[in-house]
Amino acid sequence: SQKAVENQIQSLGSNLLTISPGSQSSGGVRGAIGGSTTLTYEDAKAIMSSPEVTAVKNVSPELSRRSQVTAGRNNTNTQIVGVAPVYSQVRKINVASGLFISQRDLDSLAKVAVLGPQVVTDLFGAGANPIGQNIRVNSQAVRVIGVTEAKGGSGFQNQDDVIYMPLTTAQKLLFGVDYLSSISLEANNENVMIDAQNQVGYLLLARHKLTDPSQADFMIFSQNDILNTASQVTGTFTALLSGIAAISLLVGGIGIMNIMLVTVTERTREIGLRKALGAKKKTIILSF
Structure with a gap:
């Protein structure tokens, strides 16, 4: 229902911004969100380290792809999300058992995964403990290190039907890409959202060697923007x-x-x- 979608979006916080690749328009036609490859891990690092970006406290680079996943004779088609450790804080993800992705996992391209509860049910059965077990993602053996708390779904995505992996592992070992699907930003507070959008926008324009904001190859959305779109x-x-x-x-x-x-x-x-x-x-x- 519409209320469920609104609650799901609002639960992420009022100070969350999302950067998606793709232009606002191309030849009069709006570009597809997430359909371009203009955002990189280096962009995310630049936002976090730039002295000019003062309104943002956390930056979470993300790569999202659907993939077939197997465990023994069981299989499921689910969302693989490559993330950094900060993702759990920015996206309000809690671990029910085990561990979340660590910086060490990211640096070492570790083949580890944190499963949503729906994935656990699909691959191992309801109530099973998959920690320490192996699953196969894109023919790669991956060890399960954690399970997230149930969050439920919305009209866009079931957040329990997700597998989280180190971003570097997803990029280099699983999918062979160097771009991002999105970057999530946590502003200092909801009162500096406009400042955060402007600071990050100007930084990315400069990094992408663009002078005209109307030609930007990325889009920055607040939760209110997403909520309004969902309502429409x-x-x-x-x-x-x-x-x-x-x-x-x-x-x-x-x-x-x-x-x-x-x-x-x-x-x-x-x-x-x-x-x-x-x-x-x-x-x-x-x-x-």
Whole structure:
């Protein structure tokens, strides 16, 4: 429902910003969010280390891909998210058992994973303890080191149906790419959101050698922006479904009317005979 989507987005915090690759528009057509490869790990490092970016306290680079994952004879198709250790803080992810991704995992390209509870159920069964077990992601053997707490899903993604891995491992060993799907930013507080957007925006423009902000090859969204978009989408679907329901009722009504008309037409002689024999109008109507 729309309320569930709103609650899911708001639970991430009012001081969260998301940078997605891709331009605002291209030839009058809006670019696809996440469909470009213009963000890199180096961009994320630059944001964190820049003395000009004072309104941001945490930077979380991310690479997200769907992949087939197996454990013994069980398999599932799920979201693989390559992350840095700070991701759990920025995205409010808690570990129910085991450990989350560490800096050591990131530096050593460790083949380790933290599973969402839905993935645990799909691969090992409900209530199982997968820590220390191996799974295979893109034919690579990966050791499970943790399980996250249940967060539930939204209209966009089930956050329990996710596998978290070190970003470097996902980039270099699993998918062979050097770009990011997104960068999450945690602003100092919700009062400096505009400052954070401007500071990061100017830094990325300079890094990407762009002088015109309208030609930016990235987009920065706040939670309010995402919430408004989600509300518009759900509103559009609600209106569309209402229209379909109205058309269905109209078509159904016309169909019933035609059936009744045919029925009456076929029994015209019978109706005339019954009237001639003295049947009342009410009695004739009730026979239909």
